[in-house]
Amino acid sequence: MHESFLTYRGFLFLKVAGAVGLLALALYMGHAPMEAPNGGTWLGYGLGTVSALLIFWLAWFGVRKRRYGGVKPLRGWLSAHVYLGSALLVLGTLHTGFQFGWNVHTLAYGLMLLVIASGIFGTVAYTRLPRLVTENRRRQTLEAMVAEISSLDREARQAAMSLDDTVNARVAEASERLQLGGSLWRILSGREPACRTAACVSYLEGLASKGSLGPEEGAILSTLVRLLYRKRELLQRARLDLRYQALLDIWLHIHIPATVLLIVALIVHVVAVFFFW
Ligand code: HEM
Ligand code: HEM
Secondary structure (H helix, E strand, O other): OOOOOOOHHHHHHHHHHHHHHHHHHHHHHHOOOOOOOOOOOHHHHHHHHHHHHHHHHHHHHHHHHHHOOOOOOOHHHHHHHHHHHHHHHHHHHHHHOOOOOOOHHHHHHHHHHHHHHHHHHHHHHHHHHHHHHHHHHOOOOHHHHHHHHHHHHHHHHHHHOOOOHHHHHHHHHHHHOOOOOOOHHHHHHOOOOOOHHHHHHHHHHHHHHHOOOOHHHHHHHHHHHHHHHHHHHHHHHHHHHHHHHHHHHHOHHHHHHHHHHHHHHHHHHHHHHHHHO
């Protein structure tokens, strides 16, 4: 669905957004108000009104999206959303006339920046990650990876039984807990520094390099190492998969609440300027 929203109809909305931004910039440059440029001049009011309408329209996308129940692709809408949303950066900024301070007006502006920045993050995620997800999965779902990991665990424990107690204990330790997921930061990092499977692999590699085992035990050890290599690789891919899923999702947890706060702050801003200015 998100594949070509950026190029939708030959970049139609990029062109529209670019034209709107340039027009606003030209008006701003040619604007010579009596006082310093600010939100209260005719151009300030104009840009403020257009920005506010744009914000309400952009927020409407959340409602619109759900109406279609995700069945009909909203490529055109998303394309317009992304480009016109970015044009807001120019319109909103010029509206303020660069008059920032510690007040609700600048709070609204800051929230607008947060929504735009998270939106840009999401756009990059939507365009880059799906390919990486597919490559990393290699036609295997996360569930299939986990299922294969547990069957490898069973095989490894079985194989370890013919070896000494320390090996058994290390292999059992590696298979006892599936070290996937955890805290948000752990998931986002896509790594597990204390991975017991990786530690077990290093231990077994050390043992194999000593060459102190007989031919039969040596063969079992190399089978064991092979099983755990595969398990380590699957774990790495599963962690990467979780990382990608989290990145595809996390920005919306900023984009949506910040939109709600932005609308509240915007209403307060407009009411404040009308009543107190
Ligand atoms: C209907 C829409 C809007 C109206 C009528 C409006 C009105 C105004 C007015 C009259 C001022 C001038 C205040 C002054 O003289 O210092 C102003 C300033 C400002 N506006 Fe708006 N505005 C609107 C939308 C927005 C939007 C969408 C944002 C950003 C999200 C925004 C952010 C600001 C900021 C940061 C200032 C500068 C405040 C300051 O001087 O300290 N406004 N606005
Ligand atoms: C102040 C400006 C903006 C507002 C108020 C806004 C608001 C919203 C809302 C309410 C949604 C629906 C989310 C949902 O219900 O799942 C949405 C989706 C989205 N926004 Fe924005 N947005 C803004 C600017 C931007 C910008 C500048 C970009 C990118 C450059 C962007 C990228 C996206 C994307 C990619 C989605 C699609 C999410 C999906 O389909 O899963 N937004 N936005």
